[in-house]
Amino acid sequence: MVDNELFDKLDQIARIIRNDQSPFGGIQVIVTGDFFQLPPVNPNKVSKFAFEAKSWSTVVQRTVMLTKVFRQKDGTFVEILNEMRLGNISDETVKKFKALSREPLGDDGIKPTELYPLRHEVDESNRKRLDELKGEVIEFHSIDTGDPRKMQTCLAPQVMQLKEHAQVMLLKNMDADLVNGSIGVVVGFVGKGKYAKKEIVARLRTPNRQKDAFLDDGGEIDMKTPYPVVRFSGGRVLVLERENWSVELPGGKESASRSQVPLMLAWAISIHKSQGQTLDRVKVDLGKVFEKGQAYVALSRATSLDKLQILNFDRNRVMAHPTVTKFYRSLRPV
Numbered sequence: 001m002v003d004n005e006l007f008d009k010l011d012q013i014a015r016i017i018r019n020d021q022s023p024f025g026g027i028q029v030i031v032t033g034d035f036f037q038l039p040p041v042n043p044n045k046v047s048k049f050a051f052e053a054k055s056w057s058t059v060v061q062r063t064v065m066l067t068k069v070f071r072q073k074d075g076t077f078v079e080i081l082n083e084m085r086l087g088n089i090s091d092e093t094v095k096k097f098k099a100l101s102r103e104p105l106g107d108d109g110i111k112p113t114e115l116y117p118l119r120h121e122v123d124e125s126n127r128k129r130l131d132e133l134k135g136e137v138i139e140f141h142s143i144d145t146g147d148p149r150k151m152q153t154c155l156a157p158q159v160m161q162l163k164e165h166a167q168v169m170l171l172k173n174m175d176a177d178l179v180n181g182s183i184g185v186v187v188g189f190v191g192k193g194k195y196a197k198k199e200i201v202a203r204l205r206t207p208n209r210q211k212d213a214f215l216d217d218g219g220e221i222d223m224k225t226p227y228p229v230v231r232f233s234g235g236r237v238l239v240l241e242r243e244n245w246s247v248e249l250p251g252g253k254e255s256a257s258r259s260q261v262p263l264m265l266a267w268a269i270s271i272h273k274s275q276g277q278t279l280d281r282v283k284v285d286l287g288k289v290f291e292k293g294q295a296y297v298a299l300s301r302a303t304s305l306d307k308l309q310i311l312n313f314d315r316n317r318v319m320a321h322p323t324v325t326k327f328y329r330s331l332r333p334v
Contacts, residue, residue, distance in 0.1 A: 001033075003040035007053035023059040031060055035324045036085045038275055038293045051327050063331050071278050077305050084296040087320030096305070097313040104281045104307045109185050110233055111167060112283035112309050114268040115298045117290060125268035133163045138189055138226050143242075146256030150247040155180075155273075156260040162186055162228050169266035170232070172243050174206050177236070181277035183266055184232035190239060191223050198223055204239045228261060233280045271298045278303060287312030292321040 002010075011024050018025030031050070040047040050056065069078050080093050104112050116122050130137075140160040144151055155171045162168070163186065170182040188195045195201055201221055202210075209221070221227075221241065231237045246257040271289075275297050282302040289295045295318045302308040 001038070001040055002050045003042060004048040004050060004053040004056075006040075007050040007059075008055050011053075011055040011059060023055065029059055034085075035327065036293055036320055037297050038272060038291065039321060041272070049323065049327070052323075065331070071300070072303055074304050080305075081296065081300050084299060084318050085320065086325070087318055089315045089318050094313070094315055097310050100305065100308055100310045100313075103283070103309055109165075109231075110183055110280065111267060112281035112307075113167075113169075113183060113266055113274075113279045113301075114283045114285075115271050115274055115301065116268055116285075117271050117288055117294055119270055121288070122268045122270050126265040129267040130161060130163060130166060130265060133165050135163045135165075138162050138228070140261045142258050142260040144256070144258050146247075146254065148256070150256035151245070151258050154245050154258050155264065156243075156245055156258055156262060157264060158260075160261055160263060162263070162265075164188060166265060167267045168228070168230060168263040169269065170230075170240075170262060171264060172262040174208070174238065177234070178232060178238065181279065182232050183280055184230040186228045187231045187237065188229040189226035190221065190229065191226055195229050195239075196223075201229075201239055204229060204237055205241070206238055209239075209241060228263065230263070274298065274301050277301060281307045281309075283309040283311070285311040286314055286317045289317045292319040295319070 014025035014027055015021055016025075018027070020026045023029075033050075035049055035051065039049065051060075069081075072078050072081065076096075080096065083089055083093055114125060116125065138161070140162070142156060142158045142160075144158075166186045168184055168186060170178060170184065171180055173179045190201050195204075198221070201223065205221060209219075221239070225241075227239050227241050229237060229239050240261050240263055242259045243262040244257055244259050246254050249255045271294050279301045280303070282299070284295075284298045286295055286298075289298070299308065299310070
């Protein structure tokens with residue numbers, strides 16, 4: 001996601017700060033990523049890739065190609081995704097994808113996460129699904145400090161509206177099992193119904209909160225705030241209290257922060273936001289894909305073909321960037 005100009009700027013800044021004209025001021029740099037995924041985003045002009053930076057060839061002198069796939073265990077699915085990554089779709093793959101228009105099955109009440117290329121499509125879908133639910137809207141406003149512009153890219157929204165049965169995504173790592181990207185359903189709120197008793201709620205707090213309550217006097221949960229209770233895929237239930245996000249200046253000084261419930265509505269999310277995440281069940285309408293790499297990123301969020309739903313599959317929508325293809329052909333990995 002780093003473009004050529006930012007890469008060159010970082011190189012220049014490192015040289016100035018360290019008073020050293022060697023690449024990145026002599027700092028050892030490890031760059032990881034897959035350029036076949038979504039290109040850098042620049043609203044003002046067409047971005048170029050990091051490998052098109054003037055300093056790239058002097059900074060990156062060794063390339064290691066990582067080939068082991070961890071997200072998908074199905075060899076057939078891995079081969080299909082490799083075809084998509086390169087933009088070369090076989091007739092057999094087309095048949096397989098066109099057979100995936102059915103909805104993936106699940107008995108936990110969690111619907112496939114819909115992936116859209118445009119943000120307004122995501123907001124419209126989530127708002128519609130929330131409005132369809134009966135019951136009271138519970139609203140959470142973020143508590144922000146510092147420069148508000150620094151928090152514009154924060155995953156946690158300024159205003160979070162929830163209802164019981166709303167489908168949500170976790171925005172913070174809680175432990176090895178529940179991580180940023182985990183999908184769940186709101187099953188209640190603190191202080192209401194079956195979650196009105198303090199002893200029940202206390203057992204459902206996150207591991208860190210339980211540790212804080214045990215170690216620190218006064219670390220008990222606030223029963224007056226209707227924090228959401230979420231049942232995640234796999235059956236685990238947690239109370240989600242406020243968490244913090246911050247932007248730090250060099251030296252560790254905080255310039256801005258946000259405190260908010262670590263959730264977002266997740267009947268639908270953008271393909272950009274899904275990049276890097278693993279989703280339990282995925283629904284993609286490829287008829288709306290327009291950017292090179294979008295189809296590959298969207299479909300590769302699923303772990304298997306039986307958890308993937310594809311609508312309006314069109315092989316012409318599966319596009320690899322020619323500049324990226326040329327770059328990979330030029331690599332001499334060691």
